[in-house]
Amino acid sequence: MSTTMPTSRQRRLRTWAFWAVPVLLLLTPLATNAYTQFIINGMLISILVTLGFTLVIGNLGQLAFANTAFFGIGAYASAILSAKLGLPWIMTIPLAGALGALGGFLASSAALRGIRSYYLAIITLAFGELMRWAYLHTKPLTGGTDGLPLPRETMFGISLSDDTLKFYIFLAVTVVLVKATLNLLRSRFGRAVMAVRENEVATASLAIPTARVILTTFIWSGFVVGCAGALFARHVGHVFPESFGMLHLIASFAMVLVGGLGSVLGAVLGAVVLTALPEYLRAFPGMEELFFGLIVAAVLVAMPLGLASLLRRLSPIFVERYYREES
Amino acid sequence: MDTPEPLLKIRDLHVGYGKKPILRGATYDVLPGECLTLLGANGSGKSTSLNAVCGFVKPTSGSVLFDGIETAGLSPHKIFSHGIAQVSQARDLFPDLTVEDNLRLGAMRRGGKEISQTLQLVYERFPRLAERRKQPTRTLSGGEQQMVAIGRALMSRPRLLLLDEPSGGLSPQFCEEIAKIIDTLKEDGVTMLMVEQNLNLAFRAADRFIVLRDGEVVDGGDVRAMAGDHDAIVREIYL
Numbered sequence: 001m002s003t004t005m006p007t008s009r010q011r012r013l014r015t016w017a018f019w020a021v022p023v024l025l026l027l028t029p030l031a032t033n034a035y036t037q038f039i040i041n042g043m044l045i046s047i048l049v050t051l052g053f054t055l056v057i058g059n060l061g062q063l064a065f066a067n068t069a070f071f072g073i074g075a076y077a078s079a080i081l082s083a084k085l086g087l088p089w090i091m092t093i094p095l096a097g098a099l100g101a102l103g104g105f106l107a108s109s110a111a112l113r114g115i116r117s118y119y120l121a122i123i124t125l126a127f128g129e130l131m132r133w134a135y136l137h138t139k140p141l142t143g144g145t146d147g148l149p150l151p152r153e154t155m156f157g158i159s160l161s162d163d164t165l166k167f168y169i170f171l172a173v174t175v176v177l178v179k180a181t182l183n184l185l186r187s188r189f190g191r192a193v194m195a196v197r198e199n200e201v202a203t204a205s206l207a208i209p210t211a212r213v214i215l216t217t218f219i220w221s222g223f224v225v226g227c228a229g230a231l232f233a234r235h236v237g238h239v240f241p242e243s244f245g246m247l248h249l250i251a252s253f254a255m256v257l258v259g260g261l262g263s264v265l266g267a268v269l270g271a272v273v274l275t276a277l278p279e280y281l282r283a284f285p286g287m288e289e290l291f292f293g294l295i296v297a298a299v300l301v302a303m304p305l306g307l308a309s310l311l312r313r314l315s316p317i318f319v320e321r322y323y324r325e326e327s
Numbered sequence: 328m329d330t331p332e333p334l335l336k337i338r339d340l341h342v343g344y345g346k347k348p349i350l351r352g353a354t355y356d357v358l359p360g361e362c363l364t365l366l367g368a369n370g371s372g373k374s375t376s377l378n379a380v381c382g383f384v385k386p387t388s389g390s391v392l393f394d395g396i397e398t399a400g401l402s403p404h405k406i407f408s409h410g411i412a413q414v415s416q417a418r419d420l421f422p423d424l425t426v427e428d429n430l431r432l433g434a435m436r437r438g439g440k441e442i443s444q445t446l447q448l449v450y451e452r453f454p455r456l457a458e459r460r461k462q463p464t465r466t467l468s469g470g471e472q473q474m475v476a477i478g479r480a481l482m483s484r485p486r487l488l489l490l491d492e493p494s495g496g497l498s499p500q501f502c503e504e505i506a507k508i509i510d511t512l513k514e515d516g517v518t519m520l521m522v523e524q525n526l527n528l529a530f531r532a533a534d535r536f537i538v539l540r541d542g543e544v545v546d547g548g549d550v551r552a553m554a555g556d557h558d559a560i561v562r563e564i565y566l
């Protein structure tokens with residue numbers, strides 16, 4: 001399949017479209033009830049989770065499954081910093097990102113020791129389970145099985161339990177991180193990331209510092225997902241170890257695949273569609289999981305390159321400069 | 328007349344895979360501005376020689392002096408930074424990336440403006456690539472991919488270019504194109520060490536040749552002196 005690249009006019013159009021989406025979204029609180037608003041807030045979080053995940057497994061091509069670990073680290077960091085140290089929640093977002101980045105650093109150190117493919121998968125899965133064990137067994141800090149509630153807090157005189165206020169904050173964080181990621185991928189660095197994925201040895205022989213490329217991608221992924229963790233902590237108001245288990249990892253993985261591996265647009269689409277889907281499946285009580293699984297499988301069979309590939313076929317506007325076209 | 332100081336001096340080079348020795352004391356020079364061709368039977372260690380120069384394999388002993396710097400044992404990216412670029416037999420391109428991305432990756436370590444200038448030069452040399460700059464590299468023909476591989480090596484402005492069978496699998500017209508490219512590279516002062524089985528191309532493009540057998544250099548000479556006497560060389564190489 002050959003895809004034409006967008007012309008410069010189409011690229012300008014794309015820039016407009018990119019900014020039009022969040023601007024239009026500013027109006028959603030006018031058109032939604034509290035419940036829908038809550039679901040949309042969850043979508044924004046899932047977008048960041050999926051984005052960080054696809055960067056590592058799609059763009060960089062490393063089979064690392066520490067994504068939920070980064071997410072949990074971010075969420076617990078935010079909850080602990082708010083509840084135990086009394087930091088304003090908004091300030092915990094970058095700190096949660098930094099700790100997520102530290103998680104990314106740890107995960108990359110396995111990859112940089114030459115641990116690859118299935119071995120990297122197992123080690124990073126173990127990292128996730130280890131983190132969950134840590135949440136359970138550091139009760140004074142994390143509350144153990146009881147979890148850790150976030151303190152009541154207000155911003156601009158509005159309670160942070162207000163979903164509309166949260167929506168605007170989440171939207172701002174999401175737009176900034178998605179835009180930053182796009183810029184990163186469109187830079188020379190992004191080209192090097194793709195080169196590492198396609199042929200690491202050849203990339204190294206061109207004097208491109210592959211270790212630094214791998215490290216930086218993991219760290220950025222950890223940062224994005226760590227920030228998402230901080231949003232999640234406030235979103236649900238109470239963090240529990242169960243939120244950061246295999247189920248979350250598999251759901252995020254499904255979002256990556258349904259959207260399209262290694263595509264930023266795909267991360268957004270996958271997160272939005274798979275967050276919305278269970279809401280529609282509520283009409284079939286008892287069958288929700290079954291239908292969910294069948295729909296995901298059907299999408300992947302019909303579109304192995306994900307929903308993003310569908311849009312790419314519609315218009316070159318949606319062609320990202322870098323995406324994984326064939327597995 | 329004194330000969331110029333060699334750009335590359337190989338001295339008593341030993342290379343092996345595991346316990347199996349491939350090069351056993353190879354010694355030769357590459358002079359600045361020349362194109363030297365390595366000849367030898369399949370499996371005689373020609374690719375291994377190039378890989379030892381660019382660092383893909385580590386010599387067990389001996390010396391590789393590039394412009395006075397000992398490069399034996401350095402990692403490939405260090406050697407690349409010193410100005411040695413290889414177009415390997417497998418070409419090692421990034422198939423899903425566009426032609427232009429592949430070319431730009433050859434010059435990642437240099438500044439942006441200079442890259443654009445070099446890119447322009449490469450496109451002037453390979454107009455076919457300019458037409459296909461936005462195409463994924465895997466959609467190009469074999470010959471065009473070879474051009475990308477050579478172009479990418481040129482992006483780093485190498486002082487020594489290693490070419491492993493540039494004609495491999497390509498049609499006679501393409502061989503002629505490659506020969507022309509080598510001519511213009513020589514005019515630009517690029518020094519080349521080439522492996523080439525196609526003797527017509529080898530003798531058309533190279534200034535000197537050496538023959539590898541049993542891991543050693545057994546023969547060599549000026550290409551012009553051998554003109555018209557390919558048979559003698561073929562016997563030397565393969566018998």
Ligand SMILES: Nc1ncnc2c1ncn2[C@@H]1O[C@H](COP(=O)(O)OP(=O)(O)OP(=O)(O)O)[C@@H](O)[C@H]1O
Pocket residue numbers: 344349367368369370371372373374375376416
């Ligand atoms: N990575 C490797 N591991 C083990 N043996 C190798 C390796 N690479 C090459 N060899 C062996 O070393 C010998 C020389 O290989 P080399 O590729 O240098 O030959 P060549 O002269 O380039 O041959 P050709 O003309 O077929 O390209 C061969 O016997 C080959 O099997």
Ligand SMILES: [Mg+2]
Pocket residue numbers: 373374375416491
């Ligand atoms: Mg060879």
